[in-house]
Amino acid sequence: MKLTKYKHACVRISKDGKELLVDPGVWAEDEAFEGVDAILVTHEHFDHLDADRVRALDVPIWTNAGVAAELGADLADRITVVEGGQSFEAAGFQISAYGNDHAIILPELGVPCQNVGYLIEDAVYHPGDSFTKPDREVHTNLVPISGPWFTLPAAVQYVREVAAQQTVGIHDALLSEIGLTMGERWIGTQGGKPYLGLKPGDSVEIN
Template sequence: MKLTKYSHACVTLEKDGKVLLVDPGTFAEDAAFEGVDAILVTHEHADHLDPDRVMGLDVPIWTNAGVASQLGDLGDRITVIAGGQSFEAAGFAISAYGNDHAIILPEWGVPCQNVGYLIEDAVYHPGDSFTQPDRQVHTNLVPISGPWFSMPPAVEYARAVNAQQTLGIHDALLSPIGVGMMPRFFNTDDRPYLTVTPGDSIEIN
């Protein structure tokens, strides 16, 4: 399975000739939307969901009720899911985790619904949360910046998930210097932290 990182929190996964697009937000390059067979969206914020480009693709979408309400009447193109459910999209086996976006400011409460996705029991995308999957994963996509982000909980989350490798996402607010600092916090001798430039790919074995 091939994972390609795009700007911020957007990634694609390719397997058996099928392409799964996850969190296609407004920062994502147009190339992320090419050849897509299905879409997953973790939550409704613009950096994870570009409604116009998503609705312009005639492909099925799996997401939570909050996102579905932002996408108008797509009929049977959209399937509403919640944490605890499992399903298949474009031939990919997927399990959903959690239902809440991380707290940004205490007085705001939970800003919206958020669901993380474990894809093929291998790649975990948490959206804007530190919700942990209930099993070992190969590649954990860990958020490394954002209004709700804090380094100590992020490191604790990455250590608890204990994936074979960790890849930084949610990084559009960071300078190259900030991105370059992340291995210092997340890297270990036997479980590496990967810095992947948008548009580049890695293989998930």
Template sequence: MKLTKYTHACVRLEKDGKVLLVDPGSFTEDAAFEGVDAILVTHEHQDHLDVDRVKGLDAPIWTNAGVAGQLGELGERVQIVADGSVFEAAGFAVRAYGKDHAIILPEWGVPCENVGFLIEDAVYHPGDSFTRPDRKVHTNLVPISGPWFALPPAVEYARAVDAVQTIGIHDALLSTIGQGMMQRFINADDRPYQQLEPGTTVEVN
């Protein structure tokens, strides 16, 4: 399976000729949307959901009830999932985890729902939370900045998730210096950390 990171929180997964897009937000490059077969959205904030571009695609969407409310006109294209849901999206096996967005200022749209996705029991995207999956994963996507972010729980989350590798996401607010610091904080011998430039593709086994 191929994983391509795009700006901020969006990742694109490709397997057996199918494309799954996760959290295509307002910062996401147009290339990420090409040939998409299915979409997962963790929560309703604009840096994770570009409503207009998602509506312009002919692809089914799996998300929580809060996001579904913003996409109501799409009808049956939108499937509501919650913590514990197990489903298939364009041939990808997916499990849903968690319920709540991390706490930030209420005027910024929190509390709101947030659901993380474990794809093919290999790649875990937590959205804006540090909710942990209940099993070993190959690639753990670790949020490393944002209005709700705090370093100690991020490091604790990265250490607690039993992953082969970690990749930094939710990183558009960081300078090069800040990204380098996160590399130092999160990297571990048994859990190597990668900070990928937008458009970079890696293989996930």
């Protein structure tokens, strides 16, 4: 299985000739959308969902009720609504869903929207905009390293508790080159496991 990182929180997973696209936001490169077989979306914010480009693809989508409403009733025949605690198959990939809430940005605003994390093939975990932890061992944990809701102590604690075999920094489009080193310096030192600061277009094999 191969993981390819695209801009911000968008990743693509390849296995046995199938292509799974996760969180294709407005900053994702056009090539991320080419030839995909299925799409997972964690939540409705534009940096995770480019609604126009997703609508243009005639492929099945798995997501929560908030995203389904955003995409519109005309896509209902190819959208499957999921919640945390459910498992399903998408384009030959086995997926487990975790959590239902986006991380809180400001306490007075409450939970901004629904958010579902996805564990793909019991190997790669994408939490969306949350630090929701899966209930089993994870090989590759995709860890947000910036954002309005992000806090460094929470991210470090999350990485420690998940204890994945390796960590990949995502949700990073807002960071400068200097800021990107934060992931390696603080998050990459947790647990003595590798931290991969992948750039858009970089790939890594998941064994």
